[in-house]
Amino acid sequence: MSMFEAFALALIQGLTEFLPVSSSAHLILPSEILGWQDQGLAFDVAVHVGTLMAVVGYFRKEVTDLLGAFFRSIFKGERSADASLAWMIALATIPACLFGLFMKDIIEVYLRSAWVIAATCIIFGLLLWWVDVKAKCEFDEYKTTPKMALWIGIAQALAMIPGTSRSGATMTMALYLGYTREAAARFSFLMSIPIIVLAGSYLGLGLVQSDTPVMWAPILTGVVVSFVSAYACIHWFLKLLTRVGMLPFVIYRIALGLGLAVFLATR
Template sequence: MSIFEASMLALIQGLTEFLPVSSSAHLILPSIILGWQDQGIAFDVAVHMGTLFAVVSYLRKEVTQLLGAFFRSIFKDERSADATLAWMIVLATIPTCIFGLFMKDIIEVYLRSVWVITVTCVIFGLLLWWVDSNAKCNIDEYKTTPKSALLIGLWQALAMIPGTSRSGATITMALYLGYTREAAARFSFLISIPLITIAGCYLGLGLANSDVPVMWEPIFVGVLVSFVCAYICIHWFLQIVMTMGMKPFIIYRILLGVSLAVFLMIR
């Protein structure tokens, strides 16, 4: 992998990981459309770690509070709003872990195609449009109940299908449940932290058991570029959501889906 390819893929990962536009879809497209080689396990670990560092850095105050409250609830039996939210984040992560354990190979074999991305981009874009247009927007993430956490977690699991978007799916369900747009985005960011950590550890184990040599320059570029882009992206996404709602991302998803359909038909 060249430094240019590493930079572009890391840029894509950083810009799309936390937007409701599907990072997995955008990372699949260069190999399909441009003929780029698969980036490999080591690079996947690198860009996952870059985006993880970005969201933890951006939400460092919230993460510190939630982690402290979580461990106090275990070792000191202290109950607080932060501890409850931390447990809801754990609960929301469980469905994706279960779904990934049983469905990962099936998705890799049968659903990593441009047609699947095309359909899911449009369908989930329209669904986000409908939910965003009718959202009540009257509760924040601290009002998350076990039922809400599981429902959002189930939609996060559904986002393993390329083109669905983890951020888009979780925000869609959160808006449907009555979260404000900002709270839906923040909760989506927070539940990404354990999930990306687990995914990074899983990929890291695969890398440790692999005999493929690691090219360190692209890895360094991947971590750095994905971190910077993701950090900036989180900031601007929250600003856009509070002023314009989800409409820019809905329009982008639908245009992407239509463009891909045209590309497939004329190729």
Template sequence: MSIFESFILALIQGLTEFLPISSSAHLILPSAILGWEDQGLAFDVAVHVGTLAAVVIYFRKEVMSLLTAWFGSVFQREHNKESKLAWLIILATIPACVLGLLLDDLIELYLRSAWVIATTTILFGLLLWWVDKTASFKQDEYQAGWKQALIIGLAQAMALIPGTSRSGATITAALYLGFTREAAARFSFLMSIPIISLAGSYLGLKLAMSDVPVALDMLSVGVVTSFIAAYLCIHFFLKLISKMGMTPFVVYRLLLGVGCWVDGVFS
């Protein structure tokens, strides 16, 4: 893989990881449509590191507050709204971890195709549109309960299917449960920290146990580019979401899905 391809794929990863349009779909499509070779395990680790650093640094105050409150709840039995939110994020992470380990091989073998991506991109895009139009927008993430966190966690597990979008699924579920758009996005982004950390660690372990060659220049481009793109994406998404809603992303998903179907028919 060339440096140019590394830059483009890292840019795609950074821009799409936190938008409700599926980063996995966009990383699969260049190989399916343009004939680019698979980015490989080492590159996957690099872009996970970049996007993880972006969300942790952007939400550094919230992360420190949640961690402090969580440790306080564990060792000193002190509970507040931050410790509650921290526990809810942990709970919401469990379904994707369990199903990811159980279904990883199945997903790799049967679900990473342009046809699957096209179908899930369209269906979950329409679901996002419907929920965004009918949501009540009544609560923030600190008002959530364990049942709501579990439902959002199950939605995150659904995003193991390429084209679904992790952020799209979690934001859709949160909106359905009555979250405001901003609260749904924040909860989704905070949920991404443990799941990206675990996924990156898993991929890193696989990389360490393999004999895959590591190109440091390619990895550096991947980390830096995905970090910058993800950080800017989070910032502007949170600034604009209350004004523009989800409709632009729904329209994009529909166009992308139709494009995938057309490519699948004529390729």
């Protein structure tokens, strides 16, 4: 992997991980369209570390409060709004863990293709548009119930299909359930933390068991660039969301899906 490829892929990962446009789709496309080689396990771990550092760093106060309340609820029996939200985030993580455990190989073999990405970009983009238009925008994330958490968790699990977008699917479901746009985004970002930790740990285990030599320059580039771009992306997305809603991302998804379909059909 060249330094340019490392920079470009890390930038793509950082900018798309938390936007409703699918980071997995954008990381698959360079190999499909430009013929770039697979970035490898070590680089996957690096960009996961970078995006994890970004979301934890941006929401550092919320993360500290939620973790403290979570452990106090276990060891001291303390009940609070933060403890409840922490438990709902944990509950929402379960469907993706189960889905990944049983469906990962099937997805890798049958669904990791540009045609699937084109279809899911369009389908889930239209779904996001429909839900955003109809959204009641009544609740914040602290009103999350176990039933809501499970539905959002199921949406996160389905987002393992390339092109769906984890943040897009979870925000779509949250909006459908009545969250405000800001609350849907915050809950989606916070629930990304345990899933990124689990995914990064799984990839890290594979890296430890692999004999492939690690090229440290691209790895460090991946961590730094994905961290900076993801942090900036979270900041500006939350600021723009109240002004423009989801429509720009819907348009982008549909344009990406249609453009990719045309490219595949004519190449």
